[in-house]
Amino acid sequence: MCRSKRSTDVVSSNRRNSRSSRSSFKSKSSSVTVPSSGNLTSNDFFSKSSADSVASTSLTTLRESLVEKPHIYDFSEIRSATNNFLSDKFSSSSSSTSWRSSIRGKEVIIFQRKLRRVLELEQLCEKLSVICRSHHSSIIKLLGASVSGSYIYLVYEYVSGANLSDCLRNKKNPGFTVLSSWLLRMQVAADLAHGLDYIHHFSGLNSNVIHNHIKCSSIIVSEGDSDSGTLCAKFCHFGTAELCGEVMGKNDSKVRKIEGTRGYMSPEFQLSGVASQKSDVYAFGVVILELLSGDEALRFVVDEGSGVYRRISVIERAGEAAAAGGGGVRRWVDKRLRDSYPVEVAENMVLLGLQCVDEDPEKRPDMRHVTGLVSKLYLESKTWAESISLPTDFSVSIAPR
Numbered sequence: 001m002c003r004s005k006r007s008t009d010v011v012s013s014n015r016r017n018s019r020s021s022r023s024s025f026k027s028k029s030s031s032v033t034v035p036s037s038g039n040l041t042s043n044d045f046f047s048k049s050s051a052d053s054v055a056s057t058s059l060t061t062l063r064e065s066l067v068e069k070p071h072i073y074d075f076s077e078i079r080s081a082t083n084n085f086l087s088d089k090f091s092s093s094s095s096s097t098s099w100r101s102s103i104r105g106k107e108v109i110i111f112q113r114k115l116r117r118v119l120e121l122e123q124l125c126e127k128l129s130v131i132c133r134s135h136h137s138s139i140i141k142l143l144g145a146s147v148s149g150s151y152i153y154l155v156y157e158y159v160s161g162a163n164l165s166d167c168l169r170n171k172k173n174p175g176f177t178v179l180s181s182w183l184l185r186m187q188v189a190a191d192l193a194h195g196l197d198y199i200h201h202f203s204g205l206n207s208n209v210i211h212n213h214i215k216c217s218s219i220i221v222s223e224g225d226s227d228s229g230t231l232c233a234k235f236c237h238f239g240t241a242e243l244c245g246e247v248m249g250k251n252d253s254k255v256r257k258i259e260g261t262r263g264y265m266s267p268e269f270q271l272s273g274v275a276s277q278k279s280d281v282y283a284f285g286v287v288i289l290e291l292l293s294g295d296e297a298l299r300f301v302v303d304e305g306s307g308v309y310r311r312i313s314v315i316e317r318a319g320e321a322a323a324a325g326g327g328g329v330r331r332w333v334d335k336r337l338r339d340s341y342p343v344e345v346a347e348n349m350v351l352l353g354l355q356c357v358d359e360d361p362e363k364r365p366d367m368r369h370v371t372g373l374v375s376k377l378y379l380e381s382k383t384w385a386e387s388i389s390l391p392t393d394f395s396v397s398i399a400p401r
Contacts, residue, residue: 071132090109095113098111106143107258110154130205142154168291189291193284195285214283216288219287246300285364
């Protein structure tokens, strides 16, 4: 996916002087259409007559159009930082590849992702500028981007830590978890609720902005500041859906299926391929249920009797536990917590998680409501911990063991 070394940029603009570029976004700009098929050629993006002018003007135009600088990286900087994409990959999947490197004196993670649809110059500039100005303690900051060929390269600040999936499920030592106390897990839940509420309602993009990449492996748990000595949870990939063209607008004539992660996709997302804020709420609910149980969103185990693979869903198991009443939830919650948690709070968290994953998107709560309830339950957990003399300001570490 990253073998192509073409440095021709896909975002083009009509020839204009730099003064008009800086003064207004209202002048017309050209766009690039990413074809639905997987066969991509240079002719899909440019006419021969305009290709030469695009490479020399588009990055300069983008950089000058943005409110804050620098947000646009020259593609040569991306190549240099990744050693022409030959550096060891930080991670790789079917939809993206990433490298940990350094750009302009900052340690960063560079994600390479495919562009999905038409991108207008003005739209890209506006969204990138707003996303890069967004600040929240539960969101890993986007520093900038570069475009080449049919790919966009998103540069995020590097945050030391481990993803939530590894924190909950240590493959080398299944009995160990960094999140060994109820209060730590409630802190993670509160961080994520506030972060997603910010994305949905306060990021400044628009009223329908979504994250679209919520899953345990895309959440980083890092050590907090030296004063608190606790852990904090942060969302990765904020802005990816907007900048890669994964979000479908009301006037889009074509609807294309976009990728999701099994176990985190809402029913309507699986049917239509169109994500929404309610899809984010569904994925958040799955993460909450994983946080409470320590189990995976979806896994398959071999039945010893029949030898057939059996599907185990964290949603189904949580529903069974809630329906059982009495000690159902207590039997389901992660055993590594050693029954040291307020049962009523745990039951309310399970019910909240199940509300978030309701099959009917209209019945799922808004993140404002979710955030308020999680904050309330977190404070109740702190009160419970103080009442039984548990430390509430302990220090933790996610260093390798």
